[in-house]
Amino acid sequence: MQSLPNKIPTETKPPRCSSYLNPYKCHCNFQTNLLVNFLRHFHSTPAILKCQKCNYPTSSRLLYLKHRLTCTTPKKPKPLKIFQCDHCPYYGKRASRLRIHISKNHPQYTTQWRHCPHCPYKSTEQYVINRHLLRKHTPDYGFHCPHCDYKTKVKFRLTAHLRSEHAPPDEVEWFTCPSCPYRSKMKHVLKKHVTLKHLPHVEWFQCEFCEYKSKLRHVLRNHVIAKHESEENIRWFECARCEYRAKRKFHLVRHMLRHRTDEEVEWFECEKCSYRAKKADGLRKHVLYRHTAAEEIQWFECGKCEYRAKTRSALLSHVAGRHVVLTDGN
Known part of the structure; x- marks a missing residue:
């Protein structure tokens, strides 16, 4: 009996069922x-x-x-949003700047004032009132440092204080600059360093009331408060022991050191020598000048000569003394 072949030749295979189906x-x-x-x-x-x-x-x-x-078509730029004043030709990029402009130049059209329920302070912004209530009328400092007398009403500030002042050296998480040896314990401080030192084409924040400009928004905001804010809109920080008052809280804190006795002063002591200071900034400068290697310093370089300084204030003094020419009108 003849056996069947194992495979059927291709030309004699029956068509698949799927061949009769529409795809x-x-x-x-x-x-x-x-x-x-x-x-x-x-x-x-x-x-x-x-x-x-x-x-x-x-x-x-x-x-x-x-x-x-x-595709070679250039990408369409996003339209620039402009905030136009309804009462004059002024315009700006931000609604907050337009509100300041209207309050100073068109007070009769100013939006409704929001008043503090405990004092004469007022503002056109509710979040400013809320911040004022927290800082001025909330007596309980809910967050205390376990290592020193520092206290605050905001948790993230206590966290930042512990990281910068009390973290052991082997537990410090350093944020290192990708362009130079500079490093910081605080991420926002490193970001500020990169913006000021390594971003030449960064957007400048221009004051709308004068020629002043800054690479940092909060620096411009402080400038506006210090130079252009009307007296009745300023939130003053007042000394409880004398008539001194300041526009910025750290100025008041610095002033309060004058009222402390040696027993009341919280001394900042150097870990490498017997030096001590009443202010953290004084200790920082001491460590910078006495105990910091040159390659670890964030140098402030003069743009007009080869001079460089260890602190920004020293560089500003150099520029004012060597490169600023005063005219008869100044």
């Missing part, structure tokens, strides 16, 4: 003879992908990616 077609040109593949691919509505530069539409991700590689 499953999708609206995006995909088609298949297998239902399982179609269900895996299926989507109810065509996903339209648009080029961000020229708005070219397609439902094919492959065509979209190919188009992006070849």
